[in-house]
Amino acid sequence: MARILVKNGRVWDGKSFFFADVLTNDKLIEKIAPNITDSANYVFDAKKKIVSAGLVDIHVHLKGLASDAFGVGAEISSFPFGVTAVNDAGSVQGDRALLDYLLVKNTVFVCASIRQNHANFDAAEKGLERYGDKAIGIKVYFDKSENVCDITPIKEACAYAKNRNLKVMVHCTLSPTPMVEIVNALSEGDILTHVFHGGENSCLFNNFEALKLAKEKGVILDLGLAGNVHTDFLNFKKSVEAGFLPDVISTDITCLSAFKRGGRYGMTMCMSIAKHLGMGEEDIFKAVTSSAAKSLDKENEWGYLKVGKSADLAVFDYTNEPFDLTDKSGNRVKNDLGYKCILTILDGQIVYKN
C-alpha cells in the first residue's frame, strides 16, 4: 500500500485554492490538511506550485478509437499534461475491451454522420453496442463542409440522443445557420465545442446572442481549442472580455496537433493560452476539472480532490514554458511563460514526472 505525500502546494480541489499537503494511500486520497507529518513512500515538495485534481479533457481523438488519420496515443497525450480522464469525441472504431485496457480514465461519444442534410445513425448504433456503458453521448459534425444547409440534422441528432438518454456534442466551425439556432436545438447539459471558431456565423454575431442563450439554458460552451485550427484567438479574447467564458477547456488533440511550433501541444498549452487571453486562474482550473467532469456527468468520480476518492492529481508550475501559435485569421498568441505539468498521479501511482 504505497503512500505519496505532496507537500507545501497551493491546492485546487475543484472548488477553490488553498494551501495544504495531500497524502495518498493506495488508490485513494487519505488526507488533505496543512503540515501532514505521516510517513510516506515518496515525498514531493510542491512549494510555489499548484496541486490540482487530475484534469479532465472532454474532447480528444485517440488512436484506436478515432479514424487512423487523427488518433493520438492515449497516455502520451494525457499524462504529461496532468490529464487523468478523457472523453473521445466522435469514436468510430475500437471497442469496450480497448477502453478498459487504456490507463487513462475514459468515456466516449459515438459519431453520428450527416448525409444530404440528415443525421445518419448507422455508425452510432454500432458504436453504442461496441462501447457499452462507456458511450455517454453522440458527436455531430455540423459544418458547411459536410454539405449541411440548415438546422435539420441537429434536431434529428437531439431527438435520437434524448430517446437514448445520451448527451449531444456539436462540432461547428463553419455554420450554415446562426449559432443561436444550434443552441436553441440543444438541451441543458449538451455541449457546443469549438465555441470561439472564426468561421461563418461565429459567436460574435448579434452581440454574443448564442453565448447568452447557452448560459441561460445550461448548454455547455467548450473551448475545443484544436491548436491553431478551430479557435479564433480574437473571438476567444473578445468573448472573455464580454464575460462569456468557456465552461470547459478541452484540447481536441489529434496526431496532427500534438506537436506545434513553440511547444508540445496539450492541455497545459490550452490553459496557458486561456490565461494569455484574459481568463483568471480559478476559472481556468474549474474549466479543466470540476466543470469538465460535470459536463460528462462524472462529477462523482472525476474533477475533485477529496478524501476517500481516487488519488488522481497533478502538480503544475507557471514557468518558462513557451507557446507560439497563429490562427487561420492571422491572430498570433505568443508567450514565454505557461503552465507546465511536473507530476501526474493516477489512482495513487506516479504516471508522469518531469
Ligand SMILES: [Zn+2]
Ligand atoms: Zn475534435
